[in-house]
Amino acid sequence: MKTKAYAIQAPGGNAEPFYYEKAIGEKDVLVRINYCSVTRGDVQIADNDWGDTKFPVVPGHEITGIVEDAGPGVTSLKRGDRVGIGYQLEACFNCQFCHEGTEQFCPHQKVVAVDYYGGWAEHIIVDERFAFRLPERLDEMVAVPLMSSGLTVYAAIVRADLPENATAAVLGIGGLGQLAIQFLHKMGHRVVAFSHTPGKRKLIEQFGGEYADNSDPSDVDVHNRKLDFILSTLNADFDFEAYLKMLKPQGKFCFVAQPLNKLRLSAGLLYDYAARTVYGNYTGSRKEMTAMLAFSAHHHIEVPTEVLPFSKINEAVETVRNGKVNTKIVLKN
Amino acid sequence: MKTKAYAIQAPGGNAEPFYYEKAIGEKDVLVRINYCSVTRGDVQIADNDWGDTKFPVVPGHEITGIVEDAGPGVTSLKRGDRVGIGYQLEACFNCQFCHEGTEQFCPHQKVVAVDYYGGWAEHIIVDERFAFRLPERLDEMVAVPLMSSGLTVYAAIVRADLPENATAAVLGIGGLGQLAIQFLHKMGHRVVAFSHTPGKRKLIEQFGGEYADNSDPSDVDVHNRKLDFILSTLNADFDFEAYLKMLKPQGKFCFVAQPLNKLRLSAGLLYDYAARTVYGNYTGSRKEMTAMLAFSAHHHIEVPTEVLPFSKINEAVETVRNGKVNTKIVLKN
Numbered sequence: 001m002k003t004k005a006y007a008i009q010a011p012g013g014n015a016e017p018f019y020y021e022k023a024i025g026e027k028d029v030l031v032r033i034n035y036c037s038v039t040r041g042d043v044q045i046a047d048n049d050w051g052d053t054k055f056p057v058v059p060g061h062e063i064t065g066i067v068e069d070a071g072p073g074v075t076s077l078k079r080g081d082r083v084g085i086g087y088q089l090e091a092c093f094n095c096q097f098c099h100e101g102t103e104q105f106c107p108h109q110k111v112v113a114v115d116y117y118g119g120w121a122e123h124i125i126v127d128e129r130f131a132f133r134l135p136e137r138l139d140e141m142v143a144v145p146l147m148s149s150g151l152t153v154y155a156a157i158v159r160a161d162l163p164e165n166a167t168a169a170v171l172g173i174g175g176l177g178q179l180a181i182q183f184l185h186k187m188g189h190r191v192v193a194f195s196h197t198p199g200k201r202k203l204i205e206q207f208g209g210e211y212a213d214n215s216d217p218s219d220v221d222v223h224n225r226k227l228d229f230i231l232s233t234l235n236a237d238f239d240f241e242a243y244l245k246m247l248k249p250q251g252k253f254c255f256v257a258q259p260l261n262k263l264r265l266s267a268g269l270l271y272d273y274a275a276r277t278v279y280g281n282y283t284g285s286r287k288e289m290t291a292m293l294a295f296s297a298h299h300h301i302e303v304p305t306e307v308l309p310f311s312k313i314n315e316a317v318e319t320v321r322n323g324k325v326n327t328k329i330v331l332k333n
Numbered sequence: 334m335k336t337k338a339y340a341i342q343a344p345g346g347n348a349e350p351f352y353y354e355k356a357i358g359e360k361d362v363l364v365r366i367n368y369c370s371v372t373r374g375d376v377q378i379a380d381n382d383w384g385d386t387k388f389p390v391v392p393g394h395e396i397t398g399i400v401e402d403a404g405p406g407v408t409s410l411k412r413g414d415r416v417g418i419g420y421q422l423e424a425c426f427n428c429q430f431c432h433e434g435t436e437q438f439c440p441h442q443k444v445v446a447v448d449y450y451g452g453w454a455e456h457i458i459v460d461e462r463f464a465f466r467l468p469e470r471l472d473e474m475v476a477v478p479l480m481s482s483g484l485t486v487y488a489a490i491v492r493a494d495l496p497e498n499a500t501a502a503v504l505g506i507g508g509l510g511q512l513a514i515q516f517l518h519k520m521g522h523r524v525v526a527f528s529h530t531p532g533k534r535k536l537i538e539q540f541g542g543e544y545a546d547n548s549d550p551s552d553v554d555v556h557n558r559k560l561d562f563i564l565s566t567l568n569a570d571f572d573f574e575a576y577l578k579m580l581k582p583q584g585k586f587c588f589v590a591q592p593l594n595k596l597r598l599s600a601g602l603l604y605d606y607a608a609r610t611v612y613g614n615y616t617g618s619r620k621e622m623t624a625m626l627a628f629s630a631h632h633h634i635e636v637p638t639e640v641l642p643f644s645k646i647n648e649a650v651e652t653v654r655n656g657k658v659n660t661k662i663v664l665k666n
Contacts, residue, residue, distance in 0.1 A: 097582065105582035105606065159608075232600075249430065249438035249615075258601040265598060267565075268591040270613025273438065275492070279610040280603025282582075 001030070005121035006313050007056035011048035015313045018056055020117060022125045026073040029128050031083055035144045035307075036119035037062040038316040038329045039175070040235075045113045046317065053113075060119030061087040061112035062147040064140040065333075067131070074128045082140060083131040084293065085119065086147040087111050087283055090127050104283045120313065122333055132289050135297035142302050145175055145328045146293060148283070150301070153180040153231065154292040155284030156254045160229045162189060167226060169193070169246065170209065172233035173200050175328050176256055178303045180231050181209040186299040192223065200326075203304070214238075220246075233257050244269050244276060252277045307332050334363070338454030339646050340389035344381035348646045351389055353450055355458045359406035362461050364416055368477045368640075369452035370395040371649040371662045372508070373568075378446045379650065386446075393452030394420040394445035395480040397473040398666075400464070407461045415473055416464040417626065418452065419480040420444050420616055423460050437616045453646065455666055465622050468630035475635050478508055478661045479626060481616070483634070486513040486564065487625035488617030489587045493562045495522060500559060502526070502579065503542065505566035506533050508661050509589055511636045513564050514542040519632040525556065533659075536637070547571075553579075566590050577602050577609060585610045640665050 007018030024030050042059035044050065063085040067077050077083065090110035091103035098106050112118035134143050153176050162168070169192040170180045177193065184191045185208030193204040194214040201211040214220065223246040230243055230253045237259045244253060244265070253276065270276050284292070295301070305328040308316050316329045340351030357363050375392035377383065396418040400410050410416065423443035424436035431439050445451035467476050486509050495501070502525040503513045510526065517524045518541030526537040527547040534544040547553065556579040563576055563586045570592045577586060577598075586609070603609050617625070628634070638661040641649050649662045 102583065105608070250435065255600040255603055258599065258604075262597045262599050264595045266591065266595050267588040267613060270588055270611065271591075271615040272613075273615060275438070275613055275615045277610060277612040278603065280600060280605075280608055282604040282606060282608045 003117075003121055003123045003125070005058045005117055006310070007058045007117075008046040009056050011046075011053070011055075013046070015046075015120060015317055018058065024069060024071050024125055025127075026071045027127050027129070028071045028125050029067050029074055029077050029083070029131050030069040031063070031065045031085065031124050031126065031131060032068045033063055033065040033119055033121055033124060033333055035064045035141050035333075036060040036121075036331050037144050038313070038320050038331060039148070040320060042113070043317055043320045047321070057113050058117035058120050059113045060121065062144045062149070063119035063124060064134065064143050064147070065124075068123070070128070077128050077131060077133065082134045084134055084143050084147045085124060085126055085131055086151055086289065089116055089130050091129070093129070101287055102285050104285055120331070129286065132286075132293060135294055138293060138297040141305065141307060141330060141332075143293070143296075144330050145179065145303050145305070146296050146301070149175050150179050150292055150296060151284040151289050152176065152256050152281060153233070154183055154295070155288045156231055156256050156281035157183055157187070157229075158288060159279065159281060160252045160254060162187075162229055164188060165190070166228035167192070168229040168231065169212075169223070169227050169243075170231050170233070171214070171238065171243065172257070173197070173204060174233060174326060175303060176233035178203070178207060179301065180233065181207040182299070182301045183295070185209060186295070186301070192227070225249075227251055230254070231256065234259060237261050240265060241269060244278075247274070247276050249274045250276070252279065255280045303328050305330050334456075336450070336454055336456045336458070338391045338450055339643070340391045340450075341379040342389050344379075344386070344388075346379070348379075348453060348650055351391065357402055357404050357458055358460075359404045360460050360462070361404045361458050362400050362407055362410050362416070362464050363402040364396070364398045364418065364457050364459065364464060365401045366396055366398040366452055366454055366457060366666055368397045368474050368663050368665055369393040369454075370477050371646070371653050371664060372481070373653060375446070376650060376653045380654070390446050391450035391453050392446045393454065395477045395482070396452035396457060397467065397476050397480070398457075401456070403461070410461050410464060410466065415467045417467055417476050417480045418457060418459055418464055419484055419622065422449055422463050424462070426462070434620055435618050437618055453664070462619065465619075465626060468627055471626060471630040474638065474640060474663060474665075476626070476629075477663050478512065478636050478638070479629050479634070482508050483512050483629060484617040484622050484625055485509065485589050485614060486566070487516055487628070488621045489564055489589050489614035490516055490520070490562075491621060492612065492614060493585045493587060495520075495562055497521060498523070499561035500525070501562040501564065502545075502556070502560050502576075503564050503566070504547070504571065504576065505590070506530070506537060507566060507659060508636060509566035511536070511540060512634065513566065514540040515632070515634045516628070518542060519628070519634070525560070560584055563587070564589065567592060570594050573598060574602060577611075580607070580609050582607045583609070585612065588613045636661050638663050
């Protein structure tokens with residue numbers, strides 16, 4: 001069938017109507033898109049920031065909508081089901097990673113914008129195994145940021161395998177950080193949110209976190225060797241070693257975003273009297289997606305969101321392109 | 334009682350006879366030292382390489398010997414028992430870490446050379462909980478390198494929680510690396526040993542490893558995204574990112590030694606399509622010490638060793654100070 005989408009034709013260009021043909025395969029569902037976000041990552045792809053974007057590109061990897069049709073082999077979904085779709089669209093389901101339930105590492109996977117057209121569109125056709133039924137209590141609009149940002153930080157936190165009532169810190173209080181504070185708080189941990197924006201204190205506290213000023217040395221020192229876990233969502237440079245020192249012995253530091261420049265690190269900080277761990281997290285598995293959606297529905301995880309109609313897509317792109325956006329921007333069909 | 338030891342009185346000085354008094358406490362054992370190694374770490378402390386050595390210092394943290402006397406509260410050891418002693422001499426047994434069986438992180442711990450006199454001596458008095466009974470089949474001389482190097486790399490490997498039949502690499506084929514190859518091989522893993530010294534090929538193969546030339550790009554490329562685990566024992570600089578890329582998704586890189594300069598690292602290498610982990614390991618717990626000694630006795634773990642009498646202590650120190658030593662140097666009383 002023919003799908004209407006919004007494509008960027010060249011680096012930095014506008015999103016313009018774009019039509020492509022795709023048949024509904026044996027295991028595919030056709031989803032009418034109701035909501036899709038415009039994220040920093042989408043705009044970085046549109047702007048060819050990493051130099052490997054293939055144009056025309058249709059970004060959009062946080063999608064919710066309704067199943068409108070299904071291939072003959074589809075067993076888990078039916079017409080009318082409310083679903084969410086994230087970054088990953090396909091996996092081989094036959095490699096070591098797929099067998100182990102970590103299909104996000106499948107070498108044959110297909111992901112939005114890199115391998116196929118994404119959610120800036122009226123419809124998307126996707127393997128039923130990557131269309132996740134939304135829990136009843138989870139609003140379609142509220143679910144949007146969960147489909148990629150939510151999965152990434154939830155899986156990052158689960159991998160830390162924290163003790164009960166741990167003390168955690170979150171660096172960077174944008175979309176990822178706002179979700180991380182809520183997940184950690186609702187899991188029963190104490191959460192310190194490092195920011196240099198006093199204006200974010202209220203939001204942080206509303207999410208169950210404690211505001212700490214990362215430009216105030218006394219706020220930094222007080223946490224020395226006190227934290228079990230730090231999650232960094234920062235894409236600006238920061239003093240990595242200062243934060244590493246805040247970790248208790250066996251504490252863990254997780255990156256879900258990359259600072260501008262390379263990190264500099266004394267390896268000794270990882271072991272001397274400490275045995276600390278640094279890891280990166282990359283999206284999550286299907287199993288983690290399902291768990292995260294259930295957790296989010298149960299605990300009312302939600303970030304501030306601004307909804308615009310798809311007709312204002314270029315306004316949305318410009319807003320993300322030009323500034324620091326602390327509100328999730330979501331398009332509505 | 335009065336103990337005869339060998340102390341360094343000033344940075345870079347010779348080891349000279351030195352006497353100190355210590356009483357045998359309630360829970361202490363008096364151990365007659367039969368063997369103690371001279372390691373790179375000992376000489377770095379003697380030379381005040383880190384600027385914090387307190388003189389006079391008695392290094393020596395890989396010790397084996399015989400229990401000669403025991404305090405009234407000692408329950409686990411008796412006169413005549415063969416024991417090994419490592420880096421740690423005391424812990425509070427009352428803090429969170431001690432309660433969790435990770436007493437190597439106890440903030441009140443005492444360790445050789447930093448807090449007390451070590452094994453370059455005729456005797457040592459130590460808490461029975463840090464004198465480990467040697468398994469029957471484990472030779473006192475063979476056990477020496479296990480007491481610190483062995484514990485460090487064994488615990489590092491255990492923490493990786495590797496899948497069965499994993500593929501691992503070891504960087505640096507000195508004392509730590511030689512033990513790591515054997516542990517990994519005997520645990521059932523494939524082991525690639527990166528070296529730029531073709532002369533080490535025979536030893537590596539004898540330990541069950543495969544020699545790979547780290548200066549040959551084809552030897553490096555062939556491992557791209559293929560390894561589950563890399564253990565670095567290098568104290569020279571190396572291309573950290575090139576090795577990180579060799580790790581499979583969810584692969585782990587462990588440091589047990591610190592390169593000369595800070596590492597440089599793109600955080601994205603930790604997460605993009607990968608979710609890799611980097612950690613440092615610092616000695617090990619008492620439980621790991623006991624497990625490592627049993628494993629080593631069962632699997633005949635042994636590294637090439639040169640034994641010298643304590644009277645040649647300064648010859649031993651000079652050998653370690655001046656060169657690349659690939660043979661463990663052990664002093665015998």
